[in-house]
Amino acid sequence: MIRTATRYRMLAIFVLPALAIYVIFSVLPLLSSVILSFFNSSNGGSAFIAFGNYVHLFTDPYISGHFWNALRNSVEFFAIHLIVELPVGLLMAALLTSATLRRSRGIYRTLLFIPATLSVVIVGFIWRLIINPLWGVVSFPLLGNTATALPTISLMSVWEYIGIPMIFLYTALLAIPNDIVEASRIDGASPWQLFWRIKFPLIAPQFGLITILTYIWTFNGFDIVYALNGSAPGPNYSTDILGTLFYRTFFGSSGQVADLDLGATIASVIFFIILVTTAAYFVVLQRRIKTYEL
Amino acid sequence: MTATAPTRAPRGDRVRGSERGTAFAVHGLLIVFAIIAIAPILVVVINSFKTTMGIFGAPFALPGADTFTLQGYLDVFTGGDFVTNYRNSAVVTAVTIALTVALGTAAAWAIVEYKVRISPLITGFFIVGIMLPIRLGTVPLLKTMVSWNLIDTLPALILIYTAMQLPLAVALMMTYFRSVPTELKEAARMDGANEFRVLGIAIPLVRPGIAAVASITMLPVWNDLWFPLIFAPSKQNQTVTLGVQQFVGQFQSNYPALLAALTLGAIPLIVLFTVLSRQFIQGLSAGYGK
Numbered sequence: 001m002i003r004t005a006t007r008y009r010m011l012a013i014f015v016l017p018a019l020a021i022y023v024i025f026s027v028l029p030l031l032s033s034v035i036l037s038f039f040n041s042s043n044g045g046s047a048f049i050a051f052g053n054y055v056h057l058f059t060d061p062y063i064s065g066h067f068w069n070a071l072r073n074s075v076e077f078f079a080i081h082l083i084v085e086l087p088v089g090l091l092m093a094a095l096l097t098s099a100t101l102r103r104s105r106g107i108y109r110t111l112l113f114i115p116a117t118l119s120v121v122i123v124g125f126i127w128r129l130i131i132n133p134l135w136g137v138v139s140f141p142l143l144g145n146t147a148t149a150l151p152t153i154s155l156m157s158v159w160e161y162i163g164i165p166m167i168f169l170y171t172a173l174l175a176i177p178n179d180i181v182e183a184s185r186i187d188g189a190s191p192w193q194l195f196w197r198i199k200f201p202l203i204a205p206q207f208g209l210i211t212i213l214t215y216i217w218t219f220n221g222f223d224i225v226y227a228l229n230g231s232a233p234g235p236n237y238s239t240d241i242l243g244t245l246f247y248r249t250f251f252g253s254s255g256q257v258a259d260l261d262l263g264a265t266i267a268s269v270i271f272f273i274i275l276v277t278t279a280a281y282f283v284v285l286q287r288r289i290k291t292y293e294l
Numbered sequence: 295m296t297a298t299a300p301t302r303a304p305r306g307d308r309v310r311g312s313e314r315g316t317a318f319a320v321h322g323l324l325i326v327f328a329i330i331a332i333a334p335i336l337v338v339v340i341n342s343f344k345t346t347m348g349i350f351g352a353p354f355a356l357p358g359a360d361t362f363t364l365q366g367y368l369d370v371f372t373g374g375d376f377v378t379n380y381r382n383s384a385v386v387t388a389v390t391i392a393l394t395v396a397l398g399t400a401a402a403w404a405i406v407e408y409k410v411r412i413s414p415l416i417t418g419f420f421i422v423g424i425m426l427p428i429r430l431g432t433v434p435l436l437k438t439m440v441s442w443n444l445i446d447t448l449p450a451l452i453l454i455y456t457a458m459q460l461p462l463a464v465a466l467m468m469t470y471f472r473s474v475p476t477e478l479k480e481a482a483r484m485d486g487a488n489e490f491r492v493l494g495i496a497i498p499l500v501r502p503g504i505a506a507v508a509s510i511t512m513l514p515v516w517n518d519l520w521f522p523l524i525f526a527p528s529k530q531n532q533t534v535t536l537g538v539q540q541f542v543g544q545f546q547s548n549y550p551a552l553l554a555a556l557t558l559g560a561i562p563l564i565v566l567f568t569v570l571s572r573q574f575i576q577g578l579s580a581g582y583g584k
Contacts, residue, residue, distance in 0.1 A: 007408035010489050014404030018397040018460050025457030029431025095324050100317035110571050111328040117567040119517035119535040122556050125542055126334045171579035220427045223519040250433050260433050267430040274427055
């Protein structure tokens with residue numbers, strides 16, 4: 001046995017470096033963002049103004065209009081991932097674990113994941129070239145229309161990242177012991193029943209987790225929209241999501257001066273939205289999903 | 295799954311026929327998905343070797359004798375800062391991986407090995423970090439980097455990415471350290487090895503974990519656009535991702551160069567992923583799933 005004092009000393013030696021970097025460059029910035037949102041630092045000093053920035057954000061017609069528009073668009077951005085990426089990812093995972101595949105499994109797995117290794121800059125331009133009306137693949141300007149621009153960008157993002165839920169659910173499906181599957185098969189379960197009555201309930205916790213991760217990632221989304229449309233994403237802000245609004249606010253863009261306080265305020269609101277939803281998910285849903293010890 | 299083979303033998307031909315049908319459907323669907331995943335990338339790669347005329351004349355044809363050209367690649371290397379961009383991305387990614395692996399391994403080892411009353415708290419504190427949207431702390435980070443004179447430098451990116459990737463690395467390495475047999479560590483301690491030596495003995499046993507951490511750190515760091523845009527925007531500090539973004543803006547009408555830049559930006563990670571896919575998959579499932 002190692003003495004308790006030694007344990008604490010060893011723990012300090014080994015954990016502190018990692019802890020320091022993690023706290024200084026991740027935890028503290030997030031927390032001080034919230035603190036900054038209660039201050040006004042515009043005239044050099046920093047004056048405590050309580051909820052002044054929040055009042056400004058939600059009452060100023062220009063800023064609040066942009067905020068609600070970006071929030072709506074972020075919800076849509078997430079919803080498209082939810083209804084396309086997760087079900088199709090699940091289907092791919094189910095196909096990949098099919099018993100009929102032998103050596104080809106690894107090849108399919110790699111090919112289907114390759115888009116996720118690309119950067120959004122490349123993904124954005126690949127698809128922009130393919131759907132360019134001049135090339136003739138589609139003659140309708142999908143990115144130039146306020147109704148179709150955001151769904152189009154969302155589907156590009158789905159195309160890129162679908163490999164993540166696929167691999168995630170694929171490994172979860174592989175972890176199901178073969179005797180459970182075999183027993184139900186002998187009991188006469190059809191492949192359809194086998195999947196939805198036996199396999200899916202067993203991987204439900206992982207499906208829930210990838211759903212909430214997708215939510216966090218999409219509400220932090222920025223790259224694909226910026227790569228395609230810049231920081232004032234058109235047409236007419238129809239593709240402006242919370243990430244681009246946040247960037248434009250604290251960094252500034254043509255026609256908008258940089259405002260660090262308001263930026264921190266928007267970041268805090270996004271953080272709050274993510275925090276509440278994620279906490280609610282873990283408290284309400286993840287508890288109800290039965291976890292089976294395998 | 296091969297264990298199912300013996301039970302199949304006694305079944306009748308009708309069953310075997312439907313199994314063939316299943317196999318056909320499974321392969322068919324997977325092939326369709328694979329084409330959707332790969333074809334757009336191939337279109338870009340193939341057209342990067344063609345002249346502008348060749349690209350617009352027959353976008354989906356292979357380069358022929360009259361349409362083949364390397365001019366796009368020449369333009370990229372002479373007109374952009376591609377070599378610098380590549381070096382920056384390689385430095386940032388490699389140093390981040392090294393730091394993440396070293397610090398994450400040490401921390402995970404200690405959390406698993408030296409159990410104290412606050413251990414669950416430390417574990418939880420790191421686990422929460424896997425989900426933390428670190429980008430939302432950019433405004434204070436910006437102020438910190440400015441006051442430390444790290445704005446527009448590669449170390450700024452390295453520090454942020456290390457902080458971003460450490461929680462996942464710690465969680466992942468903990469699952470690997472838990473499987474190191476206690477007898478081995480106790481035997482080493484009996485022989486008078488100090489704690490650093492014991493860690494040294496355990497490390498070879500967690501090598502798969504280190505490979506998983508390295509491969510799962512690589513992708514988000516190499517491909518990130520947000521932090522390079524804010525913390526290392528100048529020409530000499532741009533990463534490939536940001537470089538390609540800017541290059542595309544400059545060469546809007548030079549399609550061969552544009553497509554060559556996109557291809558060069560994509561190839562390194564596709565190759566690395568293909569080589570490391572097993573470790574990557576292990577990292578993704580063990581890191582988030584636990």
